[in-house]
Amino acid sequence: MDPLDRLESQSVYILREAFNQIDRLAMLWSLGKDSNVMVWLAKKAFFGHVPFPVMHIDTGKKFPEMYAFREKYARDWHLSLITDDCPPVEETDASLPPAARSAARKTLGLKNAIAKYGFNGIIAGIRRDEESVRAKERVFSPRGSEGSWDFRQQPPEFWDYFNTNLPAGTHLRVHPLLHWTEIDIWRYIRREQIPIVDLYFARDGKRYRSLGDQDITSPVASTAVTIDEIIAELEGTKTPERAGRAMDRETEDAFERLRAAGYM
Amino acid sequence: MSTETSLRDLLRIVIVGHVDHGKSTMVGRLFHDTGSLPEGKLEAIQAMCERRGMPFEWAFLMDAFQSERDQGITIDTSQIWFKSAQRDYTIIDAPGHREFLKNMITGAANADAAVMLIDAGQGVQQQSRTHAYLLQLLGVRQIVVVVNKMDLAGFAADRFAEIETTYRQYLADIGLQAAHIIPVVARDGDNIVTPSERMTWYRGKTLVEALDGFVSVGDLTSLPLRLPIQDVYKFDDRRILAGRVLSGRLTVGDRLLFSPSNKTARVASIEAWSAPAKTTAVAGESIGITLDEQLFIERGDLASHEDATPIETNVFQGRLFWLPNEPLQPGASYRLRLQTREVPVTVQEIKALYDVEQLTSAPSDIVPHHGIADVVLRSQAMLALDRLEENPKTGRFVLTDGVNLVAGGTISMDGYPNQRQLVTIRSSNLTEVEHTVTHANREQRNGHRGGVLWFTGLSGAGKSTIAMAVERELFRRGFQVYVLDGDNVRRGLNANLGFSPEDRAENIRRIGEVAALFADAGMVVITAFISPYRSDRQRARNAAHGTFHEVYIKADLAACELRDPKGLYRRARQGEIGNFTGVSAPYELPEDPELVVDTQVQSVEACVQQVIAYIERKFRA
Incomplete structure (x- = not known):
């Protein structure tokens, strides 16, 4: 296994x-x-x-x-x-x-x-x-x-x-x-070919790494347009996944x- | 199948040790020095510390609860991921405070390896020992010991050596061995990732080098197959048995034996959705199978191959850790969970309570909060299980109070037999033939009913003496009567049996069946056997179909040992005889005998009269 x-x-x-x-x-x-x-x-x-x-x-x-x-x-x-x-x-x-x-x-x-x-x-x-x-x-x-x-x-x-x-x-x-972990999820999505919404892929230099409500979620800078690129990006990043989620860090x-x- | 190259080995490490010896700090440093800290985390921790007007505190990395940070103590276990150059790690932080031991266990039970922290100034403390003892019970065998805060001990090599010697001895005494013992200053990073320049006398590995040397917990595929049935699905025309393979390997076409029902069938298919078809499954896989015949199988049944079956018993000994505040007491009932099986059990006996400080054990009436003890558990239903040495999965159990887990433990059978042979009927195509001479015919001729008087008691209690005297008197009174005596039967019918728990159980099973035949033939049969196990006596009772009378020939161990008519106790005490009831094997007291004959307070003659009077009352037509 x-x-x-x-x-x-x-x-x-x-x-x-x-x-x-x-x-x-x-x-x-x-x-x-x-x-x-x-x-x-x-x-x-x-x-x-x-x-x-x-x-x-x-x-x-x-x-x-x-x-x-x-x-x-x-x-x-x-x-x-x-x-x-x-x-x-x-x-x-x-x-x-x-x-x-x-x-x-x-x-x-x-x-x-x-x-x-x-x-x-x-x-x-x-x-x-x-x-x-x-x-x-x-x-x-x-x-x-x-x-x-x-x-x-x-x-x-x-x-x-x-x-x-x-x-x-x-x-x-x-x-x-x-x-x-986040990267496990992406590797599994790639292996199993699980459908996801397009918002996770980069458009105009930005992509959503974590998807919440429109008003409290913001996209991160990214050029990843394929799952392979997302995985490569995550292997190198130190930015936490929920950095775009406002409510986690207000207080x-x-x-x-x-x-x-x-x-x- | 996956084609990726980037999938790396994952090792789960639990950090344990006495409260305030610096566990959370060490995790923080480990993260920092391996470059695993997420962006902004350092600044966030700094802000939390400034808000509290305190110096930088690494522990805040994992102490996520406000109350943990405010009190400066880890309450619950947490997990966090980091990478070394070699591989990926999950770090499980476990609280060191005694009060939160259940959370420590929750964390440690999932680990492949452990890092034990010991404060260089305080040395080996209570939880340093308790945690090690629990790691042993939980099955964590790979351990690295870290002697922390070496700066407060002046970086002294002799202080380190002193702790190393003490602790290595303790671990050896409980059957553990530390792979490495490392002097560190967690706060400053000495010997965490980089070798310390302040302790050049230490030439061993750094912590990360030591961790990289560990391996993920072993693959159990080489052990015999154990597949507990988790559920049975019939979502469509397939009847699928679902479960996770705990050990071994299963292949389509294999004949499976389901315990404890002892039904068998062949594996017709391994089912899966959106996955390549396969014909073999190995340890660790959650699978679904179909069988070649429709058996009634339910959750809790344990599948194995026929040539490597689990033990069947309704009583076993286990070593458990007890979590609730209220003590565990004999006679109390709990829910026993063996993988997917759940049945009520009663605590029959507390054999020994352990002192993990002194490593001694003593008899006890209770198991207190956080106590570790050997106990005997009994269920009504037959159970399928393994000894821990045979299988680390099916050799473990937990108890619940109906809501939460209250204990976890490991199974040893110590003195209790595997009952599988006793409950398995090997022949098929059996048809019962009716006698034309009825019980009433026999009763009329004999002037009394047939039945079994089952004497049980310790060796030396007086079973044979009383049985023979009763036989003589009944014969004089015209009864059809015969005594089956232990030593006599072992010369013939049971000459091929020894004194192992299994052989003793088989010995009693045969006596029970023979006695039942005598009774069926219209005779009064008296059996004089120690018959120490309740399950065996119950089986004999079932064989005799309502004509069974349990007679407890009562005398305590001290009295019997004093009498010692055959000199057996003396030899047992000297170790010449093994598995001797009362000395090195259990005697389970009758729970509700039909008759109690106390040979300590009555003369032999009075005892005989008591039995005769009982027989006259119960057996005369």
Whole structure:
């Protein structure tokens, strides 16, 4: 097995555990590269099927290319797609800095959707290498009734025995890509020929390295127009992936506060 | 398949050690000196430190929580990636504070190798030992020891040598060996990537050179096949068994044995989506297979080849670490997880509690918070497992309280038999033939029912003495009666059996079947065997179809050893006899015997009368 096979096998194992152990399960699909890899891995795990709903929590501020992508691949991949809107920014925690408040809309949208559909488990495509608070996550991560993350009291998790039984009123976040890195994702996309939106490729000397909402994501300088070029660029860079994400760095603990409240 | 050249080996390293010995600082320095820090990170850490009015703190690289930075302590484990010239690394930072041991375990259990930090000034401390002991239990075998803060010890070679000697001895005592022991000043980078100019007396490797010498954790393909079934899918017309190959190799056409159900079938295909067709799968792969016949297989079944099967048992001994604040106690029930299998178990006994400081063990009534102990666990259901020495995956287990993991452990069978041979019926095409002489016919002629009086107790408790006296008296009273005695049966029927746990279990299985035949023939049969295992006695009870009476011939070990009628205890104590019940092999007390005959408080005559009275009451027609 090569390193990509090992990553894939671990993710498949996690997805199968989640599907076996959690009833009322859904996968978050943000339409970005990571969540496309995650849908692909689900098709690997379940032999071409995705046996749970795939949910897009829509801020209404995604790029037009992303909505077009969503319609095409929901159809081509035979996904059971759920789309739900997010509440306006006025409903978010007013003490958060502006970009974080914008991001917090997604937390509220997710919370509403979980209540509406009664999901007990949410599969999310976060990775440890993205952000140092995410680096502390568990693969199966219990959430309070409000979706909150009690990061001071995380349960032990070892030898691939995941905590799958949850007390009433709580839900589990499942993170099948936690052990992947950004460059792993691109190498896997290249090997598997997984479709992605064009915004990741350079246009006029710029490309999106990480795709969030239009108003809080900015492109980085790049000339990479193929996946090979993106991989070559990443092998040389020291710029962090989420440099274009405003909410991560507004204040020292902005991201920690977002995540404690239930952000992905 | 991938054609890339840039895919490099990945090694997962956990950083462990006592609190404040400088783990997070060393990780920061390692990143800085290998040029692995992301852009802007140094400045961000600087800003955090300035805001707190403190000198530059490398630990802030991984201590992502505000509360960790404010308290200056690592609470939870974290992971971060870096590259040396040789390969890629995942660094797992584990908290050193005793309170956060569960987080240390969460981090360390995923590692291929460990870096153990020891403060040159403080020397070997409590968590230096506990963490090493846990690494051993968790299965991390590649270790490099770093003696940090050598500047505070004046860069003294003799101080380094002192710690090296002490710690090498400790590691040797628990069965570990450090690949390297390196003097460093993590804060300044001495011997991290570049050799220190302040400790020229040290000629060994730098930390990064030492790490580059480690290998990713071994491929288990050469071990026997173990494939726990994770799920069974029927999304379309295929019935696919899904699971991850833990060890060994599986090829289309192989005959698989599923334990503990002991069903067999051949692999018809290996299924996959958007991948080249294949006929072989090896350790580490998550796969799906179809079988050539429709068997009822479910999650938790363990597939193997027929010639290299896992152990089957419903009781085993394991060494575990206990995580909750509340102690573990005998009699308590938990959920046992063996890979994908989950069953209720009861803690039958705590054999020994370990002191990781002194490396001693002692009997204990409880396993306290963070304790390490040998325990015996029992389930109702039959389990399929391996001893740790045979397989590092199926030789491990965890316990949960129904919500969270509460313990992890390694399996040894110490004194307990593999029950596979006992529960497997080898012949097929068996048809039961009806007798035309009925039980009622036999009862009418004999004037009593048939049945089994199963005496159990320690050697020297008085089983044979009482059995023979009861036989004589019953015979006098006109009973059809016979005693099956241990030593007698071993001269004939069981002459081919020794005293290993497996042979003892087989010995008892045969006695149980023979006794059941005697009882079926209308006789009162008394068996006089130590029969130390509950599972064996339960099997004998099942064989006798409702005519079984367990009689506990009660005398404690001290009393039996004092009597020692055959001189066996003395020889066992001198090591001349191995696997001797009560001395070097377990005796499991009857849980709910039909009759207890206490030979310590009654005379032999009184004991015999007690048994006779019981038989008159239960067996007379």
